[in-house]
Amino acid sequence: MAAGTAPARRAGWVRQRTHPSRRVPWLFAVPAVLICFGLFILPALLGAGYAFTNWDGLTSPRWLGFGNFTEFFGDSESIDVLLHTLEISAAYVVGVNLVGLGLALALERTLKTRGLLRALFFLPAVVSPLVVAFIWKFMLDANGAINEALGAVGLGSLEKPWLGEPTLALISIVVVMIWQFAGYHMLIYSAGLQSLQAELREAAAVDGASPWRRFRDITLPLLKPAMTISVALSTITSLMVFDQVIALTGGGPAGSTETLGTYVYKQAFVNGRYGYSAAVALLLVIGVCAVAFVQFRVARRGTAEAGR
Amino acid sequence: MSRAVKLVGCLAALAACVAVAVGCGGGDDGGGSSDSGTLTISSYDLGGAPDPLDKAIAGFEKENPDVKVEVKRTAFTQYAQALRQQLSTNQAPDLARTALGYGEASSATVLAEKGLLADFGDASWIGEIPDQSKSSTSDESGTFAFPVDSSAIGIFYLPGVLKEAGVELPKTFADVLAACEAGGGGKVVFALGANETSGMPLFLLDSLVASTAYAEDPEFGEKRLADEVTFADSKGWQEALTQFEEMSEAGCFDKNAVGISQEQASLELSQGKALMAVSLTVTLPLFQAGKPSEELKMAPFPGNVDAAQVRVPNAPVDGYVIPKRGGDPELAEAFIEYYAEHRGEFAQVDESIPAIPLGEGEASVPKYAAELEPFIEAGKVAPFAQNEWPNPEEQVAAAQGLVEIMLGATEPDDVLAKMDSIWTGPGEE
Numbered sequence: 001m002a003a004g005t006a007p008a009r010r011a012g013w014v015r016q017r018t019h020p021s022r023r024v025p026w027l028f029a030v031p032a033v034l035i036c037f038g039l040f041i042l043p044a045l046l047g048a049g050y051a052f053t054n055w056d057g058l059t060s061p062r063w064l065g066f067g068n069f070t071e072f073f074g075d076s077e078s079i080d081v082l083l084h085t086l087e088i089s090a091a092y093v094v095g096v097n098l099v100g101l102g103l104a105l106a107l108e109r110t111l112k113t114r115g116l117l118r119a120l121f122f123l124p125a126v127v128s129p130l131v132v133a134f135i136w137k138f139m140l141d142a143n144g145a146i147n148e149a150l151g152a153v154g155l156g157s158l159e160k161p162w163l164g165e166p167t168l169a170l171i172s173i174v175v176v177m178i179w180q181f182a183g184y185h186m187l188i189y190s191a192g193l194q195s196l197q198a199e200l201r202e203a204a205a206v207d208g209a210s211p212w213r214r215f216r217d218i219t220l221p222l223l224k225p226a227m228t229i230s231v232a233l234s235t236i237t238s239l240m241v242f243d244q245v246i247a248l249t250g251g252g253p254a255g256s257t258e259t260l261g262t263y264v265y266k267q268a269f270v271n272g273r274y275g276y277s278a279a280v281a282l283l284l285v286i287g288v289c290a291v292a293f294v295q296f297r298v299a300r301r302g303t304a305e306a307g308r
Numbered sequence: 309m310s311r312a313v314k315l316v317g318c319l320a321a322l323a324a325c326v327a328v329a330v331g332c333g334g335g336d337d338g339g340g341s342s343d344s345g346t347l348t349i350s351s352y353d354l355g356g357a358p359d360p361l362d363k364a365i366a367g368f369e370k371e372n373p374d375v376k377v378e379v380k381r382t383a384f385t386q387y388a389q390a391l392r393q394q395l396s397t398n399q400a401p402d403l404a405r406t407a408l409g410y411g412e413a414s415s416a417t418v419l420a421e422k423g424l425l426a427d428f429g430d431a432s433w434i435g436e437i438p439d440q441s442k443s444s445t446s447d448e449s450g451t452f453a454f455p456v457d458s459s460a461i462g463i464f465y466l467p468g469v470l471k472e473a474g475v476e477l478p479k480t481f482a483d484v485l486a487a488c489e490a491g492g493g494g495k496v497v498f499a500l501g502a503n504e505t506s507g508m509p510l511f512l513l514d515s516l517v518a519s520t521a522y523a524e525d526p527e528f529g530e531k532r533l534a535d536e537v538t539f540a541d542s543k544g545w546q547e548a549l550t551q552f553e554e555m556s557e558a559g560c561f562d563k564n565a566v567g568i569s570q571e572q573a574s575l576e577l578s579q580g581k582a583l584m585a586v587s588l589t590v591t592l593p594l595f596q597a598g599k600p601s602e603e604l605k606m607a608p609f610p611g612n613v614d615a616a617q618v619r620v621p622n623a624p625v626d627g628y629v630i631p632k633r634g635g636d637p638e639l640a641e642a643f644i645e646y647y648a649e650h651r652g653e654f655a656q657v658d659e660s661i662p663a664i665p666l667g668e669g670e671a672s673v674p675k676y677a678a679e680l681e682p683f684i685e686a687g688k689v690a691p692f693a694q695n696e697w698p699n700p701e702e703q704v705a706a707a708q709g710l711v712e713i714m715l716g717a718t719e720p721d722d723v724l725a726k727m728d729s730i731w732t733g734p735g736e737e
Contacts, residue, residue: 056413056422057393057396058396058424059422059423059424141567141568141572142562142564142567142568143564143568143572161563161564161566161567163503163567164503164564164565164566164567164568165566165567165715166715166717169567249504250503250504250505252503252504252711253502253503253504253567253711253715254566254708254709254711254712254717255704255708266704269388269389269413270388270700270704271413271699271700271701271704272392272413272414272418
């Protein structure tokens, strides 16, 4: 029996000898993993725990179970907040991807100023969203630069309370977001366009396909991987929108531009309802993860089909 | 590398993580100042405006050479959150400045109800607190706040601008509407910043309910707290919101008022683009920032068609509290004793009015608001309504309701119904 187990032991020994060498890279990662766990994962888990309590930030929390979640879904105000977030998200995702793709296509042709234009379009994306939003607020205010300029050129009838009327305020937020991040998405699409095989499009052109046909049947399907990334990133950005709303409208007028991000902030830091705020934040995280997961699955399937 | 060395390495990394995490949570386990010779005060930053606290500290330190006073100042807009954070960790100051009454999540009464504030015991100034202010500073268990200054709400105006526009100060609410309908000679009649962060719509609401709901029943606030009345069933509240709607429809405000900030509206008045603005006395610096061409004045806002029913909202607005977690309550009490004793001297620094009157014949409002004085002396005053709302969401609902009325998106009755629907009494959740 001892003789019979010896080869197995040896085999085990061999495995043990090879495994430590494989584990070395993982051991190098341990400090970073622990720091990430301590500074990100653990606080997030603790925060998620508060979502099931009535914690007010001052006294000991009391367990509520799913009370905060049922309150969220049973309250018309929070449902409005959810709808505003989805409206901003839908408009932003469509807008920023169309503008980004348009810019990428426009700058695909050989231009002397192509590099400069790409840099200029990308520039707003590296500035803090809060700073950008405050600059736009200065322009969009009732007595701001845009209305002043319209009045100065005799277009006073077009002066609007850009941030003081619910629908206009929502549109203004989306426009500011698109203005800032269109250049970023242009870069994603530009990278996608550069990876396309020029021969395919050239062959289609030789065969007499119109520019629109070439774009619709060749460029667009082959851009799906870039589009997937761009749509997923813009969806996540828009669902978590906070800076632009706080700086431009503060969620007003009358809560008409309140989003989940600003709602979470106000519930915690204005109303002192940290437990409820944590519950809404948890819902937001779950929602963002779910949307991102579905988008990647759908896109992967699409990419695989395109590959076939 | 031996297993033992790896294990030690891993444990060291884990210990470092824990140390970092613990460090993030504060860790000054002394709580405020453990040294009895150091007093820590938490206050908000007035953005360069003169602060009576500085003078009080200098005087206190001179009188007590062994004591060092340290002030932790936070930007005004961040202060409520910062104070809550300090109180919930081991960083509680010995003394903290905060709003009185309810209204905000870190207001004195809210903190006292959670058992976070110490009792001032038998301090000498307690007996001098006016009866109408006691609900903001004390409860059945004792006195939890020292009220610093008192504020009133009225109409800011520039006499010359008003005269030039041929508009007289309104004495009744009918005069208000008449002035708005007359158009104000091309100027905005009432500067009103009604964006999300502005307090001006609520100041106007306070002025309206003072002369309606509170003129009818001065105990309305206490009765609402006891759930004996509701907003929707109160004729005074219905009237106040209807009057607000009438002002909006009569063109009293800038057509873009909903998108205008408090600062912008204040500038409109001080630069002569608007005739009047309803605001708090403590917001004077916002108006002065526009460098008005003449001295600003303040008059009562007539929130009733009957001049005899007009009331002026006047109440203590902020004060000092001693957090139970603070390190040196005796020193904090000593400082407040000193402050109370010299309050008249300190009030001169920012032209404020001490919430505890200095004595008979002393002014109850700043000089520019002398027109409010007869009302205050006659007891024709009312509290700030929102100081009696235990749930901070109530204030948000009222402010949003007013904006919705301006946008034509809701009716006064619906606003009142919503305010009742989200009402939670003291201590409820």
